Amino acid sequence: MENVQNKRRAKAVIETSFEALPLEIQTEILSRLPLKTLMKCICTSKKWASLIRTKEFINLYMSRSTTKPRLFFTIYQYNITTSSKPSRNISEVLFQSVYHEEEPLLSSGQQQVLLSPDLGYEASSPVRGLICHRLNTEFMIFNPGTNKSQHLAEIPLPNKSAPLRFFFGYDELTDVYKVLCVAEVTKEEQHVFTIGTNEAAWRQITCEHQHSPTPTAQGLCKEGVLYYRARSSTGRGLVMMFNVRSEEFSVSELPEDMNIENGWDVSNCRDPRGWELVKYINGADRAVALVDDSQFSHEVVYEWNWNKVFHIWVRNEVAGTWSRIRIEIPFYKKTVDVPTLYFFRGTTRTGKLVFSMKHFLPKIDGKISIYVYYYDPETKDLRQYKIQGGEKGHCLRFYLDHVDTPMLI
Template structure:
C-alpha cells in the first residue's frame, strides 16, 4: 500500500505552483506553519513567480485620508512599530484615518473583486504622501519620515529619517532591475536662494542610509512620479530657466536627464499630470469638465510629442450628482489617471465632499462610460467635510517584505 503523500514530498516547482495560487492573506498564515514553508515563500524564485502571476490581475488602488469623529481609545499597533512613544502620543491628538483599498481593476463586479483593505488610525493630514505602487509596494511619507509598505500583507519597513529642516520634500519610488532593489529618491527644497538637495536610499541593502547625489539641473517637482522601465518620470520646473520639463531619474545609474515639453505645457498651472497612456509616457490635463474635453500629449518611440484631444461622451450627465455645483466650485475635479489593459481611460477625483469616492472608466471606441462608486467602502464613523484621495492603477500583489 502506497504511503500518503505530504506537501513537503512534492517536487519543489509543484509546491511553488500550488502556493502561488493562494491569496496574500493565506500566504501570511503559511509562513508560520514551518521554517521550510517560510523559506520557500520568502525565496527569490517564489517571489518572482508570484509577481508574474499577480501581474495578470492588476489592481486599482485608492488611498484615502479622511476626517472622522474621535474614536474610543485603542492601541495603535502601526505607530508602536513605526514611531516612538512620544510621537505616537502626539499623533493621537489627530482625528484622522488613512485607508488603503484595492480591487482587481479589469474584473467584474469591480467593487467586490479581490478586495483588500489596510487602515492606519489617526494619521495626520498635513505633510503625508503616498507613492505610486511599484511591484506591490508603496512608499509612505510623513514629512521627513518614510516607510515602505506592502498593503496586501500589512507589513512594512522603516527607513531613516531624512535631514530637511523647514524644507519641502518630494519623494519618488522605483525598482532597480539591475541590482534587484527598490530605491527612494528625495528632492528637498529649502527655500528661495538655496540649492536643491537630491538624495537616494536603497531599500533592503541592510542598514539603509540616505546618499547625496548630484543633478546638473536644479528643479522643483510639480507632479506625482511615474515609474516605468527602470526610470522614474515626474513633471518639474527648471528653477534657472523657468521652463517646464519632465525629469527622468535612472534607478540603475542614479543619473538625471530632462525631456523638453511643448510650449503649451506649464506645470506651474494646476491640473497637469504625468501618466501612462497606452504604454507611452504622456502629459494630460482636463481642459473642460463640463464638456469632458481631455487633452493628452503622448511621446512616441522617436521622442516626438503628439497632441490628442478626447471628448468623453455623456461626461456631465454621468458625474453629475446632487453636489455637482459644490464639487466644481471647490475645484475637486476628476483627473485622468491613465489607461488599463481593456484600453479604457480611467478618471478619478483627488478629493471628495461628504460622499464616497468614485472612478470612471471610458472606452474611446464604444464611447461607453462606466461609473463605480465605493458606497460601502467605510465601515465606521461617517466622513466629515472634504477628504483627499489618491488613485493608482496597475498595483499588484507581491510577497516582498514577508
C-alpha cells in the same frame, strides 16, 4: 482484490502531507494563494516561510499577480480647523484596493488597511505592490496587502526643515527598488536609498539641472525611469526624469503652448491648475502623458451632443518630444454623475480610459462611495462602477495597475 488496492492507493494519496510533495508542486500551490493565506502559511511552518521568502518564489508570485492588476485608492481624512490660519492635520489614511477588469468589476478581492499617521505624513505612488512612506525625515517601505513595513535609515539632511519631495521607483533589469529625495532648487541635496542592499544608508548624488519638484508632484515610474513634475530656477514647468539604474537625471522640455503653471490650493486639497502624469496606452504605444485637470472643471462647455472633449500631451520617448492628442467621449455628460467632477487617470493595460473622483467624496448610507468610469475606445462604451469606501474622507488619490506582492510578508 483490485478494488481493495485502489482504495488503499486513494487513502495513501489523501494522507500524503503537503511537505511530501515535490518542491516545485509546493511552490506552484503556494504561488496561487492570496496574501492573507500566505501570511498564515508563514506562521504555520518555518519551511513554508523560508520558501515563500525566497527570490524565486517572489518572482513567480509577482508574475501571476501582474496578470490581475488592481485599482488602488488612498483616502485621506483631515481634521480641519477654522481660524485665521487653518490647519489640515491628517487623522486617518485608508488604503484600499480591488481587482479591476473582472466580473463583478471592482468588487472582488477587496483589501483595506487603515493608518493613523502623525502630522507631516506623506505616501508615494505604489510601485509593484509597495509604497514608500515619509514622516518628516523618516522613511519606511509599506506593503498594504500584508500591512507589513520596513523602516529605512533617517535621511541625513543638514537642514531638516528644508522643502523636500521624494519618489519611489523600480528598475526591471536589475530588480532594484530605490527612493529618491530631491531638495528645493539645489544641486547638493539629492539623496538615494537602495532597498534590500547591505548599505542600509542614504547616498548623496548630484543633479546638474537646477529644479524644484512641484508641491503636488507624484512620481510615475515606467520601465526603470521615474518621471515627476517640477519647475526650473526661472519658474518654467518641466518634467524631470530619473534613471533608477544609472541614477542620472534628464530634463524634458515642455512646449511653450502647454502653459503649465504650478499652484497648490491647500484648503481644498487640490491643484487648481494641476497637470497630472499618467500612463497612456493606445494600441501598441505605451507612453507617459500629461493631462490638465482644469479641463474637467464645471466651467467646461460640452459640445451640443453632450460629448466630452479634452486634450492630453503624450511624450514620444524616441524623439523626446510632446504631442497634443484630442480625446472625445460620446455622451459623457449623459452618463457621468454631474455635478461631481471626474478626472482622467490614465488607461488600463487593455486601453480603456479611466475616470475617477479626486476629493470631497460623497456619503451614501453613512459610507463613502467611490465611483469610477471606464471608457472603451473600441466599443464606445462608457460604464460606471461603485466601490464602497470607508466611513469618512476628504481627499482621494487613485492609481492603476497596483499588484499583490509577497515582499515584506
